[in-house]
């Protein structure tokens with residue numbers, strides 16, 4: 001489990017936010033001004049404002065009653081959304097809307113609480129404000145209704161812009177497992193993009209189905225492993241195992257593996273260990289993440305890679321590395337960078353997400369360094 005940058009820390013953060021708002025305003029049954037407010041967003045170089053959003057985006061109404069004109073069909077969408085939310089849960093209704101449904105004037109669309117709608121869309125999923133936290137869990141058919149008529153995730157995920165969004169996010173390797181590439185291809189004929197895991201299940205919290213920080217770009221295997229389970233796992237936008245909880249080898253029945261000797265996979269197993277004084281909560285959630293994504297089980301399938309690392313460091317031992325650094329010092333800014341060339345992988349935490357097994361490489365290298373220093 002490695003950390004990825006949330007949009008507000010991301011170098012492409014403004015592009016991510018603008019494109020996301022554009023997609024949301026297109027699929028959600030709210031007036032564009034309820035989503036965009038007075039913001040000017042920029043999508044593919046074009047300035048877009050709420051007042052001309054419908055023409056510029058080609059937003060289409062869902063209602064298809066032939067007797068209505070386009071405007072009336074949009075109004076019908078907005079009204080169906082309000083009634084659906086009201087029918088499913090009144091507390092949720094009061095959170096999203098500022099006005100009651102008007103029984104005497106049933107065609108009147110109630111005013112949306114734009115601030116609260118924004119809070120739903122942009123909240124962190126780990127520290128929810130009190131009143132959002134108090135919103136109810138929604139089950140079964142009610143959840144499906146909200147997903148179909150209000151928080152329309154299917155339409156969002158089928159948007160022509162979804163690959164552009166994941167391209168801006170640029171999550172190259174799955175943050176949950178750090179084993180599978182999740183690169184986005186969107187320009188040529190080939191198509192590829194990460195899946196989006198809902199950190200908080202969309203079947204229980206349909207009102208978070210479209211929330212930007214609830215969408216975790218990840219690999220299919222991890223998305224499948226997590227499904228709708230609601231576990232107390234690490235939240236990749238803000239948590240990490242980092243350099244506190246590390247993959248280590250544990251001796252099982254031999255120590256020849258430490259030299260990288262061939263066919264010594266049975267001599268050790270791979271475990272996760274808290275090596276520093278770390279918050280108990282992070283330890284608990286790391287254990288949960290391990291269980292949900294079967295991390296140690298999967299990493300025990302990468303013992304050949306670990307053996308190659310041991311063998312490399314057996315040959316390129318510390319004094320040899322020091323000598324190389326002296327000779328080629330001009331090429332490398334640090335000894336770690338020289339080691340990166342050896343492993344074809346950066347040991348720097350900020351770059352673990354560039355290649356599969358980035359964290360494992362760092363962790364095993366630090367284990368080897370500790371062994372050498374003993």
Ligand SMILES: [Zn+2]
Nearest residue numbers: 174177219222
């Ligand atoms: Zn994964």
